[in-house]
Amino acid sequence: MKQLLNKPLRAFAGYAFLILLCSIPAYYYFMDYIWISELNEHNRIIAEKTKYNLNAIANQDSTLAQTIGLWNKLQPNTDLQPTPTIQPDSIYNLYKQKPHAPNQDIDRFQGLVTYFSIQGQPFRFRVETNVEESYETILTITGVTLVFFIFLVLGFILINKRISARLWQPFYATLQKLRAFSLDKQQSITFDPANIAEFEELNQALSSLIESNLGVYKQQKEFTENASHELQTPIAIVQSKLDLLLQNQNLTQEQSSYIDEANQALARVSRINKNLLLLSKLENVQYARQESINLSELLSDTVLLFADYAEGKNIAINTILEPGVSATGNKVLVEILLTNLILNAIKHNVDHGSIQIKLSPDRLVIANSGTTTLLFDQLFRRFGRASTHTPSTGLGLAIVKEIATKHNWTICYEFQGNWHYFSLILTP
Template sequence: MGSMSKLLSRTFRFIIGYAVAVLVASVPAYYYLVDAIWQRELTEHNRIVAEGIEHHLSGLRLSRAELEAHLKAWNTIRPEMTMTVADRIRPDSLYNVYRYNTYSKHDREDRFQGLVTYFEREGQVYRLTVETNMEESRETVMALTAVTVLFLAILLVGFVFLNRRLSVRLWRPFYNTLRQIRGFDLSRPEPPSFQDTSITEFRELNDGLSKLIEGNMAAYTQQKHFIENAAHELQTPLAVVQSKLDLLLQDPELTGGQSGAIEEAYRALLRVNRINRNLLMLARIENSQFPDTESVEIGEVAAENLDFSAEFMENKRLTVRFDPKEQLSIPANRTLVEILVSNLLRNAIRYSPADSLLGLSVEGRCFTVTNPGTQPLRSDVVFQRFGRANRDEPGTGLGLAIAAQICARYGWTIAYRFEEKSHIFSVTF
C-alpha cells in the first residue's frame, strides 16, 4: 500500500500543479505575444513616419542639388532616419539589428527595428531608412510581463487560501461524521449523533450510516440478549446433568469402561459449565453490571493471583519472575481487574511448556505478562471469542476475549506481540 493522503490534499495537489504549469507556460507566451504586438506597432509607426517624410518632401520646392545638401546634413543629425539616392525602386523591407546607441551612456548594444522603403521624386529614386530603438519597448514588455506574473501569483495564492478556508467549512460535516463513527461502540446504548448539514451528499451519507448503525445495534442487542438468556437457561439443566453424573460415578456396580465414559462426559460437562459462566460474565460486562469503582493497585492484584495459581505452576514446574518496578493504581472495579489479571496469567500458565519461565512486570502505566513459545499467534483472532491460540490445549477460548472486553469497558489498550521466542501480552492503562 502506498502512502496515504487526504482527499482534499490529493485533489488540491493536482489543481495547484495544473495552475503552476499554466502560469509557467503563460509567462513566455505572454512575453512573446506582447513583444510581437509591440513590434507590429513599431512597424506601423515607422511606416507612418516614412509616409510623413515622403509627403513633406513632395511639398518642398527644392532643386535636386539643394535637396541632396539638405539630406546630407539630415543624415548626419538624424542617423536613425537616413535618406540616400538609389538606382531603382525595390519592395519595402523590415529588419532588426543590435548595435551600440550613439547617444546612450550605457555600454551595451540596443535592439533597433528598421523599415527600408523607396520612393521617387522628380525622376530620382530615394532610399529611406527609418529606425526605432526597441530597448524601451523591451523594458516595457518586461515590466508588463512582470506585473502580470505578479498578479497571477497573487491570484494563485488567493486561490490556495480561499480553497483551504472553503474546504474546511464544506468538509466540516464529513469530519464530524468521521469523528462520531470512530467513537462509536456497539456495546454502548447511545447511537452517534450526526451534525445536521445542508450539503446533499453528506446528508445522504449520515442517513445511510444512521440506518446501518440502527440495524447493527438491534442485531447486537438481540444477540446479546440471546446469549445472556441461553446462558441463564442452561445453568439449571447443566447442574442437573452434573449431579446425575456425580451419582453415577458413585455407583459401585460400574464397570471400568462405563466409569471411563462417564468421566469423559463429566470433563466435557465441566468445560460447558466454564463456557456458560464465561458467556454470562461477558454479558454482565457488556451490560455494565460492575458499576462500583475504587483505586486498585495492579501489583497487589498480580501477587494475589500468583498465590492462587501456585499449585498449577508447581504441577508444570514453572518459574515466575515478577518485577513490579513501579506502583500502579487505577480507578476501576476490583472484580474486573482481578478477572483481567487472572485470565492473562492463566493463559500464560496453560500454554507454557513445562520447566519454563514466566514473566510479569509493572512499568509506567503498562502491565505485561510474558511466556515462552515457538511461533507467533494470529493477532487478528487472539482476542476474539472462541479464538483459541492452540486447539490441542484445553480451554474455552473466552479468557482473552473477556480480558479484551474489560479493557474496552475502561478504554484501556490490550496488545499482543511475539519477540525472541516469547508471547507478550500487555495492557496499557
C-alpha cells in the same frame, strides 16, 4: 494523507499556472504586433513627410545634392541615397549596436526601405526606429504574470482554508462523534443539524445505520445470553447422569475412564458456556460498579488460590508485588482478568516451569516459561488458536482483553528468551 479540499486546490493552481504560462507568449505576440505595426506606420509617415518636404525645398538642381548630404548627416536614423531604379518597398527588423553609445549596447530597430523620386530622380530612403527588445518584453510580461500567479494561489489557499473551516465544520463534528462511538456502549448518536443538504443526508444515513447496528448487536448479545442459559440445564442433566453412573458398583475401569473423559469434556462445555455468557454481559449494568481496588492484595489472594494447582503441576510462582498498588475498576471483572492471566501462565507452561509476577504502580507483568512464541493476532481473539497446545475454551484471553479495554488498560504480549510476557499497562 491529503485533505479533500487540497486536491482541487492543486488542480486549480496547476490550471492557473498553465493558463498564465500560455498567456506569456500570447501577450508578447500581441504587444509586439502592435508595436511593430505602429512603428511601420510611424516610419511610413516619416518617409512620406521626407519625400514631401524634400520635393518642396529642393526645386533647384544645384542645392539638391547638398540638401541630401546635410539630411543624411543630421537625421541619425535615416538614410537617403540615389538609386538607379525604383523598387518595391520593404520592411525589416534588426538588432544592432547603438550608434555613439559609450558602452556596448545592442538595440532593436524596425526599419523601412522605400523608393521615391525627387525632381524625377529615383532615391532609396531608409528609416529605422528603435523598438523595445523582445527579451525585455518577455521578461516584463513573465514577471508580472508570476506576481499575479502568486496572488492567485495565495487567494486560493486562503479561500480554501475559510471554506474548509466553515463549510466542512458539520462534517468534522460528525466525524468526532463517530470516533467516540462504540457499539459496546450501546449508546446511539444524535448529530447536530447541518445546514448543508449533503451533510444532513450523511448524518441521517449514519443515524439509521447506527440504530440498526445497535439493534443487531443487542439482539446478538441477547441471543448469546439466552443460548448460554438454555444450555446450562441440559449440561446439568448430563452432569447429574454421569454422577449417577459413577455410583454403579459394577463399573469396569474402562467404563469409569469413559465417564471421566465425558466429565472433562462436559466441564469444558460448561466453561465455554460461562465465558460466552460473561462476554455477552460484560457491558451490562451488573459490572458497571467502579471502586478502588487494591491490586497488590487481590493479586496475592489470586496467586494463593492457585497455589495448589500450580504445585500439582510442578510450577513455581515468584511474585514481586509492590504493596499498596491500587486501580479503579470493577472488582469482579478485575478478579476474572487476573485469574485468567495467572491460569494461562500455569496451564501453558513447560514441565517444572516457573512464573514471574511483577506488579508496579503502572503495570503488571505476568511472565511464564515457554518454548515458542504465540501467534499474536490469534491470541486475544475469541476462539483464536494461538498455539496447538492443550485444549482450552479459547475465550480466556478474549475476556482479558475485553476487561482491559473496558478499564482503558492495554494488554501486550511479548516472547523473549523462552519467556512469554503478558503486560497489563494500567496508565491509559
